Amino acid sequence: MGSELFGKVLGIVGLGRIGKEVASRMQSFGMRTIGYDPITPPQVSASWGVEQMPLEELWPQCDYITVHTPLMPSTVGLLNDESFAKCKKGVKVVNCARGGIIDEAALLRALESGQCGGAGLDVFVEEPPKDRALVEHPNVISCPHLGASTKEAQARCGEDIALQMVDMVNGRKLIGAVNAQILVSTFTEESHQLIRLGEAVGALLQACTTSNKPLSSVQITTLGDSMKTSTSYLSSSVLVGLLKHDGCSPNLINVLSLSKEAGNQGKPEPLRGRRGV
Numbered sequence: 001m002g003s004e005l006f007g008k009v010l011g012i013v014g015l016g017r018i019g020k021e022v023a024s025r026m027q028s029f030g031m032r033t034i035g036y037d038p039i040t041p042p043q044v045s046a047s048w049g050v051e052q053m054p055l056e057e058l059w060p061q062c063d064y065i066t067v068h069t070p071l072m073p074s075t076v077g078l079l080n081d082e083s084f085a086k087c088k089k090g091v092k093v094v095n096c097a098r099g100g101i102i103d104e105a106a107l108l109r110a111l112e113s114g115q116c117g118g119a120g121l122d123v124f125v126e127e128p129p130k131d132r133a134l135v136e137h138p139n140v141i142s143c144p145h146l147g148a149s150t151k152e153a154q155a156r157c158g159e160d161i162a163l164q165m166v167d168m169v170n171g172r173k174l175i176g177a178v179n180a181q182i183l184v185s186t187f188t189e190e191s192h193q194l195i196r197l198g199e200a201v202g203a204l205l206q207a208c209t210t211s212n213k214p215l216s217s218v219q220i221t222t223l224g225d226s227m228k229t230s231t232s233y234l235s236s237s238v239l240v241g242l243l244k245h246d247g248c249s250p251n252l253i254n255v256l257s258l259s260k261e262a263g264n265q266g267k268p269e270p271l272r273g274r275r276g277v
């Protein structure tokens with residue numbers, strides 16, 4: 001015998017882009033939608049029909065819980081033994097966000113005890129999951145991380161990437177790029193020359209270093225207002241020259257993280273006035 005969504009309470013943890021869309025879709029099944037988000041203001045979510053409340057108040061009210069947050073220290077194990085214990089017996093949970101937001105061991109225990117009546121999982125801590133206990137549980141429906149895998153979504157991704165390329169070539173701000181803002185300012189002939197200069201300075205520094213250990217700190221100082229915009233790519237290009245060796249081919253995008261791994265603190269610092277070197 002099945003049960004209806006109509007009249008049931010859905011708790012949405014994470015009221016960003018997806019949480020909002022989930023709310024509007026599930027409202028059309030006649031669900032009451034409540035939620036929690038530390039950033040989305042309650043009056044904003046109320047305008048799309050989601051009443052916000054602290055998690056302590058939310059857990060005991062829900063027939064269904066769905067999580068739509070990023071995975072970060074504050075969201076690891078959001079649903080754990082303690083929170084499952086506060087839920088209605090038989091609560092059903094969905095994780096289509098990131099493996100680990102619902103603690104997998106706690107979920108298995110809750111499924112075994114009947115505290116959790118069923119789970120829908122698109123994501124796992126380890127993907128594909130080697131531990132099959134959840135996937136093979138009779139009260140779990142799972143899929144292999146394919147929430148974004150539709151023809152339409154992939155076409156939109158392609159379109160976004162093409163638009164980003166055009167923005168980059170036109171020197172416009174890159175929307176959505178987490179590691180490549182630096183590239184926007186590297187499309188002029190002058191910046192190309194400075195990048196080559198930076199790499200040469202880095203290679204020279206490397207050649208002058210007698211120790212095998214990487215330098216622990218490099219300070220790049222530029223002089224004059226016109227150089228202010230160059231500091232980000234200049235410090236990266238010096239690091240490229242510094243870290244380039246057999247087996248390591250850093251570039252302007254990955255070099256900062258590579259240099260942090262090598263223990264270096266690249267420090268861009270524009271200096272104005274006549275004392276700069």
Ligand SMILES: NC(=O)C1=CN([C@@H]2O[C@H](COP(=O)(O)OP(=O)(O)OC[C@H]3O[C@@H](n4cnc5c(N)ncnc54)[C@H](O)[C@@H]3O)[C@@H](O)[C@H]2O)C=CC1
Nearest residue numbers: 014015016017018019036037039068069070096097147148
């Ligand atoms: N399974 C899949 O294929 C897909 C999974 N995702 C995942 O879905 C999740 C949500 O994506 P979007 O809605 O696009 O992200 P979003 O950034 O628009 O929304 C995330 C929301 O979570 C909230 N949040 C942060 N910490 C929180 C906490 N401790 N408690 C409650 N809320 C918290 C943020 O304030 C934000 O409003 C992400 O983890 C994303 O990676 C996204 C697309 C496809």
Ligand SMILES: O=C(O)C(=O)COP(=O)(O)O
Nearest residue numbers: 096097145146147148149
């Ligand atoms: O966009 C997301 O956050 C996803 O989880 C989708 O992942 P994918 O791009 O399909 O590897």
